[in-house]
Amino acid sequence: xxxxxxxxxxxxxxxxxxxxxxxxxxxxxxxxxxxxxxxxxxxxxxxxxxxxxxxxxxxxxxxxxxxxxxxxxxxxxxxxxxxxxxxxxxxxxxxxxxxxxxxxxxxxxxxxxxxx
Numbered sequence: 449x450x451x452x453x454x455x456x457x458x459x460x461x462x463x464x465x466x467x468x469x470x471x472x473x474x475x476x477x478x479x480x481x482x483x484x485x486x487x488x489x490x491x492x493x494x495x496x497x498x499x500x501x502x503x504x505x506x507x508x509x510x511x512x513x514x515x516x517x518x519x520x521x522x523x524x525x526x527x528x529x530x531x532x533x534x535x536x537x538x539x540x541x542x543x544x545x546x547x548x549x550x551x552x553x554x555x556x557x558x559x560x561x562x563x564x
Contacts, residue, residue: 454559455513456487456495459506463499506534511547511555519544519560526550526558 460466467485470476479489487495500508516522519537523546527533530551537546543561550556 452515453512454515455557457498457511457513457557458495458509459498459500459511460508461500461502463497466497509555511557513545513557513559516558516560519546519558522546522558522560523548 458466458470463485467478470487471478476487477489479486479493481493483496484499485497486493500506523533523537526548531548533546534549534555535545535547537544541562543559545560546558548556548558
């Protein structure tokens with residue numbers, strides 16, 4: 449497994465305010481894509497936004513994505529080590545993700561890139 453994060457997702461209750469904040473404070477470029485607004489441009493997209501619905505009780509936060517060779521095996525091992533599945537496997541065109549809370553409560557996304 450890797451020690452590097454490959455993507456970062458900011459979960460927010462106010463997409464417009466968060467978008468403006470990061471753009472104006474840090475000068476980060478934000479690109480509109482079919483999947484929603486993303487940090488970066490072209491082939492260098494490194495993060496995105498997930499809007500939280502008003503009835504979503506989860507907190508606004510940043511979620512880092514860490515690459516794993518097998519997302520199902522990594523999720524199973526994470527649970528065996530005391531993690532909790534927050535969001536079960538989701539398959540997307542670029543890959544598959546399982547969101548977990550590690551035993552200390554921090555949220556992490558396990559990411560398996562799609563086969564090329």
